[in-house]
Every structure is written in structure tokens, then in C-alpha cells.
Amino acid sequence: MAPKKLAAGNWKMNGLTASLAELDAIAARENGCDVLICPPATLITAAVAHSGEVAIGGQDCHAAESGAHTGDVSAAMLRDAGASHVILGHSERRTDHGETDGQVAQKAIAAHEAGLVTVICIGETEAQRDGGQTLDVIATQLAGSVPDCATAANTVIAYEPVWAIGTGRTPTNDQIAEVHALIRETLAARFSDGNDVTLLYGGSVKPGNAGEIFDIPHVNGALVGGASLKAGDFGPIIDALAAA
Ligand SMILES: O=C(CO)COP(=O)(O)O
Numbered sequence: 001m002a003p004k005k006l007a008a009g010n011w012k013m014n015g016l017t018a019s020l021a022e023l024d025a026i027a028a029r030e031n032g033c034d035v036l037i038c039p040p041a042t043l044i045t046a047a048v049a050h051s052g053e054v055a056i057g058g059q060d061c062h063a064a065e066s067g068a069h070t071g072d073v074s075a076a077m078l079r080d081a082g083a084s085h086v087i088l089g090h091s092e093r094r095t096d097h098g099e100t101d102g103q104v105a106q107k108a109i110a111a112h113e114a115g116l117v118t119v120i121c122i123g124e125t126e127a128q129r130d131g132g133q134t135l136d137v138i139a140t141q142l143a144g145s146v147p148d149c150a151t152a153a154n155t156v157i158a159y160e161p162v163w164a165i166g167t168g169r170t171p172t173n174d175q176i177a178e179v180h181a182l183i184r185e186t187l188a189a190r191f192s193d194g195n196d197v198t199l200l201y202g203g204s205v206k207p208g209n210a211g212e213i214f215d216i217p218h219v220n221g222a223l224v225g226g227a228s229l230k231a232g233d234f235g236p237i238i239d240a241l242a243a244a
Pocket residue numbers: 010090160164165166167168202203204205223224225226227
């Protein structure tokens with residue numbers, strides 16, 4: 001089995017009911033590869049009714065099944081709302097909420113138990129890249145954030161350099177290739193089906209740079225923020241992936 005291609009959109013804290021028109025437009029296309037949209041939790045149930053072949057995911061979940069965790073959402077709740085995927089360990093959660101690799105792994109275990117596919121995010125800060133620590137950071141985050149129950153069927157890894165998110169800056173193709181090769185090598189050594197895990201790149205992916213990024217070895221798709229909010233931007237990214 002080869003890794004599946006996946007075009008994933010992370011709407012972050014954007015989207016009201018009216019935004020589902022964008023999802024309708026994506027669902028109505030001939031997409032030619034797997035597509036996932038992760039709207040805010042408030043929209044998941046409504047999004048599922050609009051999604052057609054497009055998968056719907058959450059943006060985070062709690063590691064516990066239920067309990068006194070005001071404001072949090074469990075993996076079972078996401079599943080119950082119709083989600084099939086959940087993003088975990090996004091750098092905005094690692095930075096804003098102090099999430100650690102160990103916590104991300106616990107959430108991933110809970111998500112897999114609930115039957116969700118996890119999209120586990122890793123990536124270096126600008127200071128870490130400037131300090132020559134990128135590959136060490138990636139290796140540490142992979143070892144700590146990806147649980148032993150991960151398989152190619154229940155896990156997707158997204159490499160998102162923190163300094164490339166929402167900035168319009170992207171690493172060079174060689175820099176992306178170097179990190180993706182390390183991720184592939186690490187997963188292949190640790191998991192029997194590690195060669196089949198879908199690997200995404202994320203950070204300022206746009207219609208204009210998507211084709212070039214999808215030609216990089218071991219890049220099987222993208223996790224797209226801003227450009228996933230409008231079907232007119234996300235559609236050409238999906239097409240570039242389908243054509244890659
Ligand atoms: O963080 C991201 C996706 O999770 C990337 O965001 P942008 O595509 O807006 O840079």
C-alpha cells in the first residue's frame with residue numbers, strides 16, 4: 001500500500017454557519033484525492049451534513065473519555081458528531097496551551113480508541129531552525145507525540161514549521177525534503193507499515209506553490225490553513241495534489 005494523498009484544511013477559529021457554503025463547493029467538485037476539512041467544533045455536526053465525500057475532523061480533543069474538563073471536547077464526542085479525523089499537537093496549541101509531546105500522545109491514544117484518524121503536527125520554531133536544531137526537534141517530537149498504537153490506517157503526520165504558518169514564508173524544497181525523509185525513515189524503523197503513513201506539509205501552502213511542494217519526495221499532501229477557507233483557493237490546491 002502506498003501512502004494515500006490527502007488535502008486537509010484546518011479552519012482554525014474561523015467559520016460560522018454561512019461558511020458551510022465553501023464546504024458545499026468543495027464537496028461538489030471532482031476532487032481526485034482524499035479531502036478533509038476540520039472546522040471549529042461548533043460546526044462539525046452541520047458540516048457532516050454538507051460534506052459528501054469530504055471527511056470532517058476536529059482540531060483537538062481531550063485525552064479523557066469524559067469528565068470535569070470545562071470547555072474541552074472528547075474524542076468520543078467528535079466521533080459522535082460525525083468526525084472521522086482529529087488534528088493533534090498543532091503548534092498553536094503547543095504554544096498557546098503549553099501542550100507537550102506526551103500530552104499529544106495521550107490524546108492520540110484516546111482518539112484511536114474512539115475510532116478517529118489522528119493528524120499529528122510537528123515542526124520547529126524559527127529559533128530552532130536558525131540554531132541548526134531542526135532535525136533533532138523533529139526526531140524528539142515524533143518519538144514523543146506518536147503513540148505505539150499508531151498505524152498507517154489511523155495516523156497522518158503533518159510537518160508544519162512554526163515560522164511558516166500564516167506568514168507567507170515557506171522552507172526551501174530541499175529543507176522540506178530533508179525533514180520529510182527523516183520522518184519517513186523514523187516511521188519506517190518504528191512501525192511495520194511506517195512507509196505507508198501519509199505525510200503532509202503545512203505552512204503557507206497556496207494555489208501558487210502547491211504543485212511544487214507536492215513534487216517533493218515523501219510529501220503526500222498538505223495541511224492548509226488560510227487557503228482552505230475559500231473553495232476558490234482550496235480547490236486548485238486539491239487539483240495540484242490529485243495531479244502530482
Ligand atoms: O497551520 C496551518 C495548518 O494547520 C497552516 O496555516 P497557513 O496555511 O495559514 O499558513
